Amino acid sequence: MSIDDELDGVAAQALRVQLASFAGPALPPEWAELLAEGLGGICLFGSNLAGSSSDAAALVGAIRGARADVLVATDEEGGDVTRLHPRSASPVPGAAVLGAVDSVALTRRVGAAVGAELAVAGIDLDLGPVADVNSNPDNPVIGTRSFGAEPALVARHVAAWVAGLQAAGVAACVKHFPGHGDTAQDSHLTLPVLPVGLDVARSRELVPFAAAVAAGAAAVMTSHILVPELDPSAPATLSAPVLGLLRAELGYDGAIVSDALDMAGASAGRGIPEAAVLALAAGCDLLCLGPDQPAALVREVQAAVVAAVASGRLPRARLDDAAERVGRIRRGLGAGGSGGGEDLPGAGELATAARAACVVEGVLPDLAGARLVSVETEANIAVGAGRWGLVPDLVAAGGDALPDGPLVVQVRDAHRRPEVAAMLAAHPGPLVVVEWGWPGPRAGWEDAPHARICTRGNGRPSIAAVTALLAEAGLRR
Numbered sequence: 001m002s003i004d005d006e007l008d009g010v011a012a013q014a015l016r017v018q019l020a021s022f023a024g025p026a027l028p029p030e031w032a033e034l035l036a037e038g039l040g041g042i043c044l045f046g047s048n049l050a051g052s053s054s055d056a057a058a059l060v061g062a063i064r065g066a067r068a069d070v071l072v073a074t075d076e077e078g079g080d081v082t083r084l085h086p087r088s089a090s091p092v093p094g095a096a097v098l099g100a101v102d103s104v105a106l107t108r109r110v111g112a113a114v115g116a117e118l119a120v121a122g123i124d125l126d127l128g129p130v131a132d133v134n135s136n137p138d139n140p141v142i143g144t145r146s147f148g149a150e151p152a153l154v155a156r157h158v159a160a161w162v163a164g165l166q167a168a169g170v171a172a173c174v175k176h177f178p179g180h181g182d183t184a185q186d187s188h189l190t191l192p193v194l195p196v197g198l199d200v201a202r203s204r205e206l207v208p209f210a211a212a213v214a215a216g217a218a219a220v221m222t223s224h225i226l227v228p229e230l231d232p233s234a235p236a237t238l239s240a241p242v243l244g245l246l247r248a249e250l251g252y253d254g255a256i257v258s259d260a261l262d263m264a265g266a267s268a269g270r271g272i273p274e275a276a277v278l279a280l281a282a283g284c285d286l287l288c289l290g291p292d293q294p295a296a297l298v299r300e301v302q303a304a305v306v307a308a309v310a311s312g313r314l315p316r317a318r319l320d321d322a323a324e325r326v327g328r329i330r331r332g333l334g335a336g337g338s339g340g341g342e343d344l345p346g347a348g349e350l351a352t353a354a355r356a357a358c359v360v361e362g363v364l365p366d367l368a369g370a371r372l373v374s375v376e377t378e379a380n381i382a383v384g385a386g387r388w389g390l391v392p393d394l395v396a397a398g399g400d401a402l403p404d405g406p407l408v409v410q411v412r413d414a415h416r417r418p419e420v421a422a423m424l425a426a427h428p429g430p431l432v433v434v435e436w437g438w439p440g441p442r443a444g445w446e447d448a449p450h451a452r453i454c455t456r457g458n459g460r461p462s463i464a465a466v467t468a469l470l471a472e473a474g475l476r477r
Contacts, residue, residue: 010316014305015298016040016323017285018276019073019257023047023292025059030295032066039298040326041071044083044123045291046384049074051087053121060122071286071330073125073173075382076114079457080144081128084117086386089460091347093354095130095157096438096456099147100357104160107147110350111161112342115168124333125171127221127257127288129161131208132181134438138416141186141380143438144457149181151204155211162215164342169333173257174212176223177246178236179205187224187265188381191235194227201227210250218329219255220246222284224265234282237266238275243283255285255325262290272297273304280305281314285322286329347461351468354461358469359439362451365430368474370406375420377412388412388458389436390467390477399423406430408470415440424448432473434466 015034019041022031025048035042042063049056060072074083079094092114098107111129118126133154134146147157162172178201183192194201209220222237231239237258246252258279261267267275276287289297308314345353374392379385389410396402399419402409409431414420421444424433431450439454453469455462467477 010306010309010319011302012038013319013323014302017280017287017305017319017326018298018301019043019071019286019288020298021045021048021289021291021293022295025050025055027059027062027066028295034295034298035063035066035070039067039070040286040323041073041125043127043288043291044072044074046083046086047292049083049086051085053084053117056084056121056123064122069330071125071326072123073127074118074123075127076118076123077128077130077145078110078114079459079462080379080383080388082386084121086384089387089458089463091350091460092345093350093357093459093461094144094457095147095161096144097354097357097459097462098161099153099157100456101353102153103353104156106345106353107157108160108164109342109345111164112168113164113344115165115170116344118170119168123170124330125173125219126165127173127175129158129165129172129174130176131158131174131212132176132179133204133208134181135204136182136184137438137440138184139181139438140184140413140416141188141382142181143413145382146181151207155208158208159211159215162212162217166216166218167342171218171329171333172212173219173221174209174217175221176225176259177209177220178223178227178242179209180223180225181205183225186380187235187259188263191265191268192225194225198229206245206250209246213250213252217254218332219257219286220252221257221259221288222279224259224263234278235265237261237284238278238282240282247283255329256283257286258284258288260288260290262293273300276301277304277308277314280318280322281308285325347464350461351464354455354459355465355468357456358462358465359454359456360451360469361454362449364432364451364469364473365406366474367406367408367430367432367470370408370430370432370475371403372408372410372475372477373402374410375423377417377420379412389434390463396423402427402431408432408434408475410434410436413437413440415443418444421445424450432470436462
């Protein structure tokens with residue numbers, strides 16, 4: 001084989017290990033060319049999916065028209081994180097609701113319901129479920145996306161969700177290894193640190209991932225967090241010692257997918273192409289580049305990988321191994337589309353489960369004539385824009401004075417937002433707080449007499465449950 005042929009082979013493999021994303025609801029011509037040339041996968045984000053199942057299926061059809069065996073992925077966790085239902089909210093509850101109900105059978109059936117919908121749309125890799133143990137209530141990026149704060153509970157529900165999803169013929173990508181739950185920063189914006197020793201991590205963070213491996217998860221996604229006891233300088237995605245825990249200690253032999261490399265935790269100060277090379281060298285197999293990228297970035301990553309192989313920084317065998325593991329994801333899928341024979345849960349059953357997960361603190365006052373106010377707070381980047389909670393009568397910004405009279409006030413993670421706490425503390429009542437985020441402490445408004453409903457996350461089942469609770473107290477919508 002000539003040197004030119006060898007480099008051509010490396011260039012082809014450098015495309016196969018990329019999970020890239022374009023902007024907008026239509027496949028651009030230059031992306032169709034990349035797919036025809038061998039681009040490994042497309043990840044669909046919020047700008048690609050407008051909330052219609054038929055539009056999603058049409059877009060996937062166009063992508064597969066460019067190359068039939070391309071891997072198509074998205075984030076569909078249920079609850080707060082939904083790419084298929086941003087306008088109407090997810091039809092299934094999220095992880096924190098399911099963990100609170102603690103029915104492994106229901107969690108499996110919810111995973112199957114998500115898988116059935118994705119399979120019908122032609123999507124074959126779901127970037128979920130979240131296996132992070134949300135032990136830090138101030139976590140700004142995990143929160144209600146986690147099944148809970150107790151490792152064994154999270155582990156059994158991760159395994160059940162994976163089983164249900166994959167029974168429907170959709171591959172699961174469990175995230176974010178080695179565990180993003182005990183962090184107080186968002187890796188989209190900076191490099192968080194896991195502030196515990198390996199003994200704690202083994203007894204807490206790694207427990208759900210071990211369960212996912214045992215359940216046969218098709219893929220595991222890394223996190224861009226620092227684990228100082230294993231690697232004091234490189235985030236997990238770029239760290240061979242950290243990813244070695246997954247391969248050697250947990251015995252995982254499937255595909256390792258990087259979290260999005262456009263995130264600051266991975267590429268700040270080094271750029272996405274260099275982060276891609278380092279991630280492959282550390283043991284990642286499929287490189288998620290992040291949303292709304294130009295086709296030129298795929299070429300830049302491809303060139304960086306080719307140069308790294310040519311210089312000896314990245315062994316060709318490592319690149320070939322990564323491409324082979326990526327190919328296994330789709331080859332391992334079943335037919336899908338029906339939930340794998342599961343008895344899929346109906347809307348009434350899910351609303352009942354969401355009601356059981358709600359925590360009601362205090363006695364709801366008479367809400368006849370009350371107005372519904374949403375305190376507008378920016379969702380974290382993983383959640384993105386979309387419907388949350390009940391449709392309000394008015395929207396207030398954090399720090400605004402609330403109007404007089406009886407109110408229902410919808411908030412998200414008020415315990416992390418002093419300006420929101422000050423609004424609640426200043427109102428004399430009657431007032432009911434509906435907390436749609438993680439049920440944290442009533443920090444800053446401990447002495448206020450307001451009742452509180454903690455939903456443990458967004459989604460149509462929780463919206464139905466809260467609507468019923470408020471109606472019982474006299475609020476008519």
